[in-house]
Amino acid sequence: MTLKVGIIGVAGWFYPQAYARILKSIVEVKLVSAAHLGASDDYIRITTPGYTKDSYAKEFGVELYEDPGEMIKKEKLAAVCICGEYRLKANYIEMAAENGVDIFVAKPPATTIEEMDRMLKAERKNNVKISVSDPGRFSSMFSEVHSRVEDGEIGKLISMRVLHQHGKLTINPDHWYLKEENGGPELSLGWYTASLLRWFINSEAIRVFAEYDNYATEGSPFMDNGKALVRFENGSIGSMDIYFSVEWPFKWMEVELMGTEGSIIATESHFERQYSIYEKEGITSSVWDPPAPLERETNEIKDWVKACTNKTEPKFSAAEAKRILKMCLAWRESARNNQPMLLRMG
Numbered sequence: 001m002t003l004k005v006g007i008i009g010v011a012g013w014f015y016p017q018a019y020a021r022i023l024k025s026i027v028e029v030k031l032v033s034a035a036h037l038g039a040s041d042d043y044i045r046i047t048t049p050g051y052t053k054d055s056y057a058k059e060f061g062v063e064l065y066e067d068p069g070e071m072i073k074k075e076k077l078a079a080v081c082i083c084g085e086y087r088l089k090a091n092y093i094e095m096a097a098e099n100g101v102d103i104f105v106a107k108p109p110a111t112t113i114e115e116m117d118r119m120l121k122a123e124r125k126n127n128v129k130i131s132v133s134d135p136g137r138f139s140s141m142f143s144e145v146h147s148r149v150e151d152g153e154i155g156k157l158i159s160m161r162v163l164h165q166h167g168k169l170t171i172n173p174d175h176w177y178l179k180e181e182n183g184g185p186e187l188s189l190g191w192y193t194a195s196l197l198r199w200f201i202n203s204e205a206i207r208v209f210a211e212y213d214n215y216a217t218e219g220s221p222f223m224d225n226g227k228a229l230v231r232f233e234n235g236s237i238g239s240m241d242i243y244f245s246v247e248w249p250f251k252w253m254e255v256e257l258m259g260t261e262g263s264i265i266a267t268e269s270h271f272e273r274q275y276s277i278y279e280k281e282g283i284t285s286s287v288w289d290p291p292a293p294l295e296r297e298t299n300e301i302k303d304w305v306k307a308c309t310n311k312t313e314p315k316f317s318a319a320e321a322k323r324i325l326k327m328c329l330a331w332r333e334s335a336r337n338n339q340p341m342l343l344r345m346g
Contacts (some may be wrong), residue, residue: 001028001170001309001346002028002029002030003028003029003030003078003079003305003308003309004030004032004075004076004077004078004079004323005023005029005030005031005032005077005078005080005081005278006031006032006033006034006035006062006068006069006071006072006075006077006079006080006081007019007020007023007031007033007034007035007062007080007081007082007083008034008035008037008071008080008081008083008084008092008096009035009036009037009039009082009083009084009085009092010034010035010037010039010044010048010051010056010083011036011039011043011044011046011047011048011082011084012034012048012055012083012084012085012106013047013083013131013175013177014106015083015106016034016048016049016056016083016084017048017050017056017059017060018049018294019083019104019297019301020034020056020059020060020062021060021294022294022297022298022301023081023301024060024061025298026041026302026305028305031060031061031062032062032063032077033058033063033064033065033071033077034056034057034062034063034064034065034071035064035065035066035067035099036053036056036064036065036066037066037068037084037212038066039053041053041054043057043174044056044170045173045176046174046175046214047176048086049166050174051234052177055191060175061155063075063328067228068080068092068095068096069095072096072099072101077101077310078101078102078103078275078308079102079103079104079304079305080096080101080102080103080104081103081104081105081106081301082096082103082104082105082106082109083236084106084176085176085179085182086108086109086110086111086182086183086187086188087111087115087179087181087182087183088118089105089109089115090108090109090110090115090118090119092117093105093109093118093119093122093130094118094122096121096128097119097122097123097124097125097126097128097130098122100126100128101128102128102129102130102131102304103128103129103130103131104130104131104132104133104301104304105130105131105132105133106133107132107133107134107135107188107191107239107309107321108131108132108183108187108191108321108324108325108328109130109132109318109321109325110321111181111182111187111268112329113181113322113325113326114323116313116318116321116325117322120319120322121317123318125268126203129304129307129308129311129313129314130317130318130319131260131300131303131307131315131316131317131318132316132317132318132321133297133300133302133316134191134192134195134300134316134321134324135296135297135300136192136195136196136199136253136296136302137190137195137196137199137300137315137316138296138297138299138303138315139253139268139291139295139296140288140291140295140299141266141268141273141275141288141291142196142253142255142266142268144275144286145255145257145264145266145275146199146200148264148277149200149257149259150262151198153259153261153262153277153279154257154259154260154261154262154263154264154277154279155260155261155262156235156259156260157200157236157257157258157259158236158258158259158260159236159237159238159240159257159258160197160200160201160233160236160237160238160255160256160257160258161238161239161240161241161254161255162192162193162238162239162241162250162253162254162255162256163191163193163199163240163241163243163253163255163258164193164195164212164240164241164242164243164252164253165242165243165244165246165250166185166189166190166242166243166244166246166250166252167244167246167247168217168224168244168246168247169185169217169220169222169224169244170218170243171220171285173219178219178220178221180221180222183257184220184221184222184223185223185224185226185242185244186212186222186301186332186335187325187329187332189242189244190228190240190242190322190327190328190332191261191324191328192253193228193240193241193242194240194324194327194328194331196231196253196255197230197238197240197327198320198323198324198327200255200257201234201236201238202234203232203233203236204232204233204343205230205231205232205233205236205238205323205326205327205330205343206230206232206233206342207230207231207340207341207342207343208221208228208229208230208327208330208331208334208340208341209228209334209339209340209341210226210227210228210229210331210332210334210335211226211227211228211231211335212225212226212331212335213225213226215245216245216300217244217245220231222244223242223244223335224243224244224245225242225243225244225245226240226241226242226331226335227239227240227242228240228331228334228341229239230327230333233336235275249269249271249346250251250269250270251267251268251269252269252270253267253268253269254267258317261280262277262278262280262340263277264276264277264278265278265280266307268291269286269290270290270291271290272290273287273288273289273290273291274286274287274288278335281332282293282331298318298343302317303316304317326343327343328345
């Protein structure tokens with residue numbers, strides 16, 4: 001069975017071209033179309049550097065549309081990938097769900113809990129599957145580390161730290177990312193750290209505290225460094241570090257796991273991957289080759305395609321995405337008010 005897929009939003013930075021490239025490589029998928037949503041070529045050059053509408057269509061062999069609803073109906077699509085402005089995604093998700101197609105949406109899928117609830121309602125009402133991007137969970141190395149923690153190799157997990165750095169924000173001032181209503185790095189980068197904490201600790205966050213500041217990024221309304229703490233319902237403690245001011249080679253993700261019987265430190269970047277397990281018997285290390293281009297994104301898209309084809313649950317659901325967004329929003333609110341925030345995860 002071939003899954004006919006379209007992309008909604010080509011003015012979306014990295015994801016519109018990355019998802020198109022991945023979908024073209026999957027034999028079970030036929031990428032047939034993309035909706036540019038009325039974006040001009042000048043705006044697409046700003047938001048997805050190197051592309052115009054025509055060059056995007058030519059490179060990926062897709063038919064272009066302005067109206068995504070027309071695209072879904074005319075092409076008889078089974079599924080869509082949604083990219084672009086965070087604050088607008090809920091509108092397109094509702095529309096796509098009402099047309100009966102399954103949905104993959106780049107992170108973050110929304111900027112408010114109200115938007116997330118609209119998405120979840122649309123998913124239930126229309127009996128479609130919505131999966132959300134979360135590259136950290138689909139790293140092959142972090143997946144192996146997660147399995148070892150689940151197997152009890154370091155005993156009960158009691159504390160965890162996640163670091164994520166994303167270079168330095170250098171962006172055209174007309175890019176949609178700089179609009180405060182799109183949430184900025186508090187959502188787009190906090191997504192990585194919140195999700196990995198939730199995945200490994202596997203409990204509900206109940207209290208958070210964060211400190212954010214902008215140290216080195218002129219012209220940005222957002223933080224470029226942040227630190228936060230999380231208390232989970234099962235008693236575990238998590239913390240995160242976000243760096244958006246780095247202009248030198250540095251690890252893109254690091255996970256530190258403290259258990260009752262051992263510890264693990266896992267580091268991933270574009271030039272190295274490795275993890276070490278620290279136990280009473282000694283230290284064992286596993287060194288991995290650098291990740292292949294788009295490895296994490298390819299793994300998550302393949303998981304979504306499998307869920308769409310087999311009518312099963314994707315590994316990262318919209319319901320889980322709501323939990324991650326709640327944590328990110330609570331961190332932001334804590335940093336603004338200089339107060340711990342209580343969470344209700346229902």
